[in-house]
Amino acid sequence: MPNSQIFIKPLKKCVIPTAGYGTRLFPATKAIPKAFFPIVDVDGIAKPIIHVIINEAISSGIEEVCIITQKDQLDGLMRYFSQKNIPFSGERIDKCLDEIIHLGERITYIIQENALGFGHAVYCARDFVGREPFLVLLGDHVYISGAQPPCSKQVIDVYQKYGLSVTSVTRTL
Secondary structure (H helix, E strand, O other), X not given: OOOOOOOOOOOOEEEEEOOOOOHHHOOHHHHOOHHHOEEEOOOXXXXXXXXXXXXXXXXXXXXXXXXXXXXXXXXXXXXXXXXXXXXXXXXXXXXXXXXXXXXXXXXXXXXXXXXXXXXHHHHXXXXXXXXXXXXXXOOOOOOOOOOOOOHHHHHHHHHXXXXXXXXXXXXXX
């Protein structure tokens, strides 16, 4: 039963921890950080997984994204989400670049100085989230729903309905 007695704050912030070393994906992560692993998105365009995850969050109503990262990965992330000058262009490329820049305008970066685990990474975002509800998306997981709305929106809708913490899991066999 929905809790109609209290005001439920809208969920507009997202935290994405990417600071881990990607040991589950080793040795590939020796060459490329896990957040930049390319996948083919539903639109048929190959994108780094971090791009797909942030796009999922934004399309679900998230307005601000915080990426928790290692110091040595910060430049690559910032360059990806801000660099517009590339030596080629075209309608598809320009459209994709515009999307990337638009996503980048919503990102705050925080460095996890010490590798103290996932919980610590989320804790590093405490000033970013303040006392607001927030969504945590993992930087090495793809969220794809076979139905609408997107997975993140489904979680946000459950939170909005009940005003309580929500955990989403996927059954795997």
